[in-house]
Amino acid sequence: MKKQSLIKGTVILGAAGIFARFLGIFFRWPLIMLIGDEGIGYYQMSYPMYMFFIAVASGIPVAISKMVSERNAIGDKDGAVLVLRKALILMLVIGGGFTAFILIFSSKLIVFLNWDRKSYYSLIAIAFAPLLISIVSAFRGFFQGMQNMNPTAMSQIFEQLGRVIVGVGLAYILLPRGIEYSAGGAAFGAVAGAFVAGIYLINRYISVRKEFKAVKYKKNYDIMSKLLYIAIPISIGSAVSSIMSLLDSIIVPQKLITAGFSYREATILYGQLTGKAFVLVNVPLTLSIALCASLVPIISEAYILNRKKEVLHKLQLAIKVSMVISIPSFCGLFFMAGPILSLIFPGHGDGYLILKYLSICIPFIVLAQTSTAILQGIGKYFCPVVNLLLGCIVKVAITSLLxxxxxxxIYGAITGTIFGYVMASMLNMIFIKKYLNVKVNLYESIIKPAYASIIMMIIVVFIYSNVYNNTMSNGIACFISIFFGVIVYLILIMIFGIFSYRQIKRRIARKR
Known part of the structure; x- marks a missing residue:
């Protein structure tokens, strides 16, 4: 199984992730046409519970990736397979337990969390997703640890295809019974997507298993204990992020009602924030997630082999790449929020100001994710957890007050999110400097990408305005201006010396 470089792995996962995100946006478009902002609100109220499981279980794939990478680095392929087998058992226990919990306590959860009772069907529909996602996550962690991102990339595409086809299909079929039933059908798409991805990954593992010796199952408590040692703090950190969303689903609607909005108005505003704005903000975050997935095993391997220069080089490269991705993404969504929202959700462009101001948090979320991956790669598992927890406290406090x-x-929730991630990312960078004694080159990593992004946006806005005035078509103006914006930005990256064409080509081609 061939290894892939940091850039190549990021490109593969990033391309698949963006394609999957666009499939997800395609999923939202007919969904909003069918059930509107109110139905999206019911759908989104159940989603934080599903994402909470993803967060709780997320530490195990990272732990698998790290442990498989370390064993592969020293030639212990049998040990890598044992890690996967132990992890599968652990994930099935966690996933099965979560599925049972949702099925048994769904009604009581809705009352306890003060959600709209119509969100019950979405919560029940999504209940079996944790069990299936547990299998998918374990295999993804294994392949990422082997530094082969292709299986994870393809599984993401299959997962989204299953989600879109089944979710939209059921939403349409169930719509005559009511918006809440239709939202439940859409939520079941997550189960279908996980099932399809799981089938693909199992088949892919069977096809490469012949590369490894037949490993008999044996009790190895060291593997399980190390899995838990690595996974628990990472899961706690991810759970904190998910708890942010869960708290938003409780605090934001309640505080909006306190501000004088009706239940329906509060649900619509919450749907615009989570069902529209966050969906679009998550598109560039896909590249960041891809970067982190590639980064952890590579940093771990270099660190365990005591290659300090390589660790520092990968650190600088990762932060630069994260800013090259996040800064233009922020600029694009900030200055083109209205046109983009109208393009993605025709006739349902309400909430563009929410998207505009939420986009400010993109660079800070990306930096927090990247710095967390670096700290995890060098074995500092609890540090980013504490930092994110502090950020969560800041977010909740600001959200509750504003x-x-x-x-x-609703803009109070956005302000809380921004300051929460500013806190977490800055604290992470302080600890990276402390543990690795490295100083990030701010001019190369932040200022140059910012210059390139500003110039790009001036050109994009100019092109959009002229094309729109001549065609009166938002879609044509958006596509043309964004297309030229991407080309201009890539050229500016090379003009400013952020990356050269030769560097990009070499990094994608080589294995390290």
Whole structure:
């Protein structure tokens, strides 16, 4: 199984992730046409519970990736297979337990969390997803640890295809019974997507298993204990992020009602924030997630082999790549929020200001994710957890204080999110400097990408305005301006010396 470089792995996962995200946006478009912002609100209220499981279980794939990478680095392929087998058992226990919990306590959860009772069907529909996702996550962690991102990339595409086809199909079929039933059908798409991805990954593993010796099952408590040692702090950290969303689903609607909005108005605003704005903000975050998935095993391997220069080089490269991705993404969504939202959701462009201001958090979320992956790669598992927890406290405090003010309302939640991630990312960078004694080149990593992004946006806005004035078509103006914006940005990256064409080509081609 061939290894892939940091850039190549990021490109593969990033391309698949963006394609999957666009499939997800395609999923949202007919969904919003069918059930509107109100139905999206019911759908989104159940989603934080599903994402909470993803967060709780997320530490194990990272732990698998790290442990498989370390064993592969020293030639212990049998040990790598044993890690996967132990992890599968652990993931099935966690996933099965979560599925049972949702099925048994769904009604009580809705009452306890003060959600709209119509969100019950979405919660029940999504209940079996944790069990299936547990299998998918374990195999993804294994392949990422082998530094082969192709299986993970393809599984993401298959997962989204299953989600879109089944989710939209059921939403359409169930719509005559009511919006809440239709939202439940859409939520079941997550189960279908996980099932399809799981089938693909199992078949892919069977096809490469012949590369490894037949490994008999044996009790090895060291593997299980190390899995838990690595996974627990990572899972806690991910759970903190998910808890942010869960708390938003409780705090934001309640505080909006306190501010004078009706239940329906509060649900619609919450749907615009989570079902529209966050969906679009998550598109560039896909590249960041891909970068982190490639980064952890590569940093871990270099660190365990005591190649300090390589660790520092990969660190600088990762931060530069993260800013090259996040800064233009922020600029694009900030200055083109209205046109982009109208393009993606025709006739349902309400909430563009929410998207505009939420985009400010993109660079800070990406930096927090990248710095967390670096700290995990060098074995500092609890540090980013504490930092993110502090960020969560800041977010909850600001959200609670501002959302209930009528003139601020939903924008208070956005402000809380921004300051929460600013806190987490800055603290992570302080600890990276402490543990690795490295100083990030701010001019190369941040200022140059910012210059390139500003110039790009001036050109994009100019092209959009002229094309729109001549065609009166938002779609044509968006596609043409964004197309030229991407080309201009790539050229500016090379003009400013952020990356050269030769560097990019060499990094993609080589194995390290």
């Amino acid at each position: 959302v209930k003010i009528p003139g601020i309302n």
